Amino acid sequence: MASGPRQKFDNPVIEWVDSRLPIFTLMNKEYGVFPTPRNFNYFWNFGAIAMVMLVTMIVTGITLAMHYNTSTAGAFDSVERIMRDVNSGWLIRYLHMNGASFFFIAVYIHIFRGMYYGSYKKPRELLWMLGVLIFLLMMATAFMGYVLPWGQMSFWGATVITNLFSAIPLVGDSIVTFLWGGFSVDNPTLTRFFALHYLLPFVIVGVVFLHVWALHVTGSNNPLGIDVKGPQDTLPFHPYYTMKDMFGILVFLIVYVAFVFFMPNALGHPDNYIPANPMVTPAHIVPEWYFLPFYAILRAITFDIGIPFTDIVFIEAKLGGVLAMFGSIAMLFILPFLDTHPIRSATFRPWYRIALFGFVVVFLILGVCGSKPAEGFWVPLSQLCTLLYFAFFVVAIPFFNKKEPVAELPPSIHQAVLTSQPVAAE
Ligand code: HEM
Structure with missing residues (x-):
């Protein structure tokens, strides 16, 4: 693959690797000296915050998966076991549960920022559209994740939402049967949701990569919404924005862990602590x-x-x-x-x-x-x-x-x- 001019590094190990695979040159170009508008406000922290949340979700999710039992008979109890018997299981689960909410908070603010400052406009249209695709993938992932603890809201939420496909003329009912893997939300539905819930975050990582690539082609927008006209309008990404991002991430994480430690169930629904029961519909789904x-x-x-x-x-x-x-x-x-x-x-x-x-x-x-x-x-x-x-x-x-x-x-x-x-x- 053709690559641009390579940087020289003093550290012999880095230099050895980079002369064979110029990954450090690439990192320095994209995250070190990358020219970034000098007038960013704190709204520009939320892309980095979303990235931290994505990684947090993947790490905690994989750990949970090591203890989770993918069956309608065992799912609910396995989650209870994680909460009570697995070392720090409660922490990992609450980080994952509340992490979903905080990931959405970060992304909603990120979308609002884009709408306020017109970041979706030319030449960043594709960057924006990749963002909306990420948002859709996040919704699909979160929906399937919520089914996994197999509580009442898991079961009935899955039933209501998958049933929507039956509204499609002619093929709707067949699509629903296909999604369920049977004639109701049951064991095959749970196992496929688990498989997809595990897979989709990695698809999101792939699309985020394209999203950031597209961003680095056009460069960032800024609060004034005017184009960068020369070097006097920019700062190198490092150390200016690496530091500012770290500060923003820290403040965001403090609020996130405050929820995890002090009100871990505030954002959830109590009915999901009742095991799924196809014979009892909750009063309000x-x-x-x-x-x-x-x-x-x-x-x-x-x-x-x-x-x-x-x-x-x-x-x-x-x-x-x-x-x-x-x-x-x-x-x-x-x-x-x-x-x-x-x-x-x-x-x-x-x-x-x-x-x-x-x-x-x-x-x-x-x-x-x-x-x-x-x-x-x-x-x-x-x-x-x-x-x-x-x-x-x-x-x-x-x-x-x-x-x-x-x-x-x-x-x-x-x-x-x-x-x-x-x-x-x-
Ligand atoms: C997993 C979710 C996402 C991640 C990790 C992510 C990551 C990022 C990062 C790191 C940046 C650069 C820093 C910044 O400007 O904040 C960025 C910029 C941007 N993102 Fe996202 N993003 C996500 C979702 C979205 C969504 C859902 C949208 C829109 C629907 C979106 C639209 C944009 C736009 C328009 C920019 C350019 C902003 C500018 O230059 O002013 N992103 N994103």
Whole structure:
């Protein structure tokens, strides 16, 4: 494989390896001297934090797998054994359980950062789309992981969500039977979920590699959303951002371990400490908190879509819900092509900024709706918020493309930094 000029190292061992496989040259180029915008704020820590969480999840997950019993007869008890009898098993399990939540917290903030500063815009569209793919893979992994302790929510969550595929016309029922490996969620379902739950994190590692590769081709965006114009706008990644990332990671880990040690079950559902029982349906089936907004969108479509006042139905309510849920993620996927406004950062886009804050509020309300029973006031509220969710992408953003004034931007990053921002005329 062709490679660029190689660096010389004083350490003879490093030099010996590098002259045969220039991995240290590569690392220094990408993480040592890599030119990085000098004006990053703390939002730029969350990619590194997400990476730390991914590694934490893999390490704790593999350790758990050494003690886990993949069968409907043994799964629940094996998790209890991990908690009580395995040395530090409780710690490993709580790190893994809460780690999933904190991984999602990091990634949600990371996505918000991208939306606020327009990091999805040209030339970073593919980087963003790889991110959305990672997000989807994370959701699939987390969903299957939650089934493994084989508690009541594991079983009924798996039943509800896999059943959604039955909404697909013609082939839906066969797909569900295929997913289950039988005619209900049972032992074959658990074993395949375990196999995939073990596999997918490594697929995520692969896509994260592509994600960071794409980032290093375009270089990072920054809070001003303007391009780097020369060396005076950048700092070498090391030591400036290695130190800043380490600080951010440390603060994040302190909050994470505070949950692990002091309130390890705060983010979970108590019903999952009841062994799965196909004969008893819980009063209220809810997914983990990080799925709630999407769950609310899924349940918001309570009506068939067809020609009014006739029996003609094009899309049944259940299928409508599934399409809306996947559609909500598809919106994120195509966001780089929906938003064609020339300014990246919301700092200089007051209209978009207000709409984005509105969008975040709507997303949070959807989360609350998802946690409530689908009845009474919560149904129209989730329908309204679903409408607003989609309106942000297909009404507000296209409108801003045409009408939002194009503000004057600072001439360069270093000038903005030295004259302590903001310089732009809003
Ligand atoms: C496992 C999950 C993920 C990991 C480990 C990860 C990792 C990273 C890292 C290390 C960076 C560079 C540092 C930074 O800018 O924060 C980055 C940048 C970026 N990520 Fe992610 N990412 C993940 C998920 C996502 C998701 C879900 C999205 C979007 C849907 C996304 C979109 C972006 C974008 C647009 C950038 C460039 C930001 C900029 O230059 O301003 N990432 N990611």
